[in-house]
Amino acid sequence: MATTIHLPIVSTCSVESCGFNHDGCRAGAINVSGDHAACSTFVDSDTKAGNADVAGVGACTRTDCTFNKDMACTAEAIEVGASFDTADCLTFEAR
Structure with a gap:
């Protein structure tokens, strides 16, 4: 029996x-952490990996974000891109 998990x-x-970005993020889920809401699943690689149709946000340790509730992201969706680090959650919004 399949289990449905609802993640942003x-x-x-x-x-x-x-390496997980080819025609969109192909990681099954990413984590957001660090001083700049970094995507901690980022892998600097020319080799493309992951096969998920849609990536979700598994965990977020940025408890100072408006969208964080009990280390889970409550945003409907997030955007990842360059900011302070190579790959950051651009949806991060300080409380």
């Missing part, structure tokens, strides 16, 4: 150097 989706990722 990664609607866009503009980080071309990530």
